[in-house]
Amino acid sequence: MNEYDGSEDDADEGEGGEESAHELRISKIHNGTVIDHIAGGHAPDVLAILGIDSATDEVVSIGMNVPSDRLGHKDVVKIEGRELSQDEVEVISLVAPAASINIIREYDVIEKNRVERPSTVEGVLSCPNRNCITTEDEPVATRFEVLDDGVRCLYCGTIIRRRLTDHIDV
Amino acid sequence: MSHDHVISAKSLSRADIETVLDRAAEIDRTPPDRDRHADDLLALCFFEPSTRTHMSFETAIKRLGGDALDMGPVESSSATKGESLADTVRVVEGYADALVLRHPSEGAAQMASEFVDIPLINAGDGAGQHPTQTLLDLYTMREAAGSLSDLTVGIMGDLKYGRTVHSLAYALTKFDARQHFVSPESLSLPRSVRYDLHESGARLKEHTDLDAVIEELDVLYVTRIQRERFPDENEYRQIAGEYRIDAATLEDAREECVVMHPLPRVDEIAPDVDATQHAHYFEQAHNAVPVRMALLDLLLAEDDR
């Protein structure tokens, strides 16, 4: 019952493990994080936030445009061997507001959380204003206020509306 | 004052602003005792030159009986050896009772304030905020127009890069002023500022031509359009020329219309305006001292308690 294969559909949360035949199957993970219910097509944004690209060596499985009752189509990202930090989860909420974060240990879901849109995000994003103090060699993390349709640097006031993932600081 | 640090006009409440202006008016009428802040030292950390801001803060603390500690020119400071701003202000905090910071990077004052417990005053951070300029602008308006309520204010010139303008607009919004922004399209308000103003319920209109609004204005605030904002000389000349005023321009203005400018001016206000009843820009410059005295008096008095 607790075994989690990461591709449960929306209606049967908690039951886990039942896949409809037409759904894309991706491998189970041993220890790590499953990010489910990412709006279809946004898995690459989530990967960018987590700094995962061709140069990283984590084992990552990605399901894209998997049919979903709640979202129509959803993406799923499974990362072996990595549990996400709160800062990372908060930034993910900006590109995937419906996502759920499942922490897996020994094939079991030990924690399952919906992302919540935070009022501010710290670190992870970098300020696009080259004259902003946070781009200099100072001992501070970036801080952004979360707006309805973007984020705003709490130091210089610059607003990022589109293409948030262009501003990921990794 | 509910804030120990003065970082932006945005973070000052209407009541904070009124407290400072009231104190400035008292100081203007009755200069405080020369030993009022006899033991207080004000550190002046200017990471870029600004002679007048520097001089007026120095004058203000000395008129209050205190003294100024000057970091000196940035070329001879530890910053050139690669010291972070966060370290510099933490060191200076040990020397002084309050700190004035001028820095070329936006957000510098906010960041620095997170590292010190003594009051920090932002004296300009890049294209960001310059709250004491705003306070003296408001003081000048209040003294000249009698009140800050129900004002119609025109702000003209470089609205894109002019930080003076942004701070002023945030503050005027707290007094529910009608604001008319007049600029060439290429120098209109930046998106983030327009967003904030709308969010805070500002009554604002944007124009490319002063003629559209001059008759309504209680205050006309003129700023300089800088040559370096334009790719070529001809374009600059042509555009800047359209945003200059002279005595003839003001014939259409209300008799009581107050003309202000943060100075220095180049030629955006013709010298023939100086002799008219509209000219208030030299008063505005002089008001830097009582307003900065008032602010320091309030911050340092709070500190002494």
Ligand SMILES: [Zn+2]
């Ligand atoms: Zn910034």
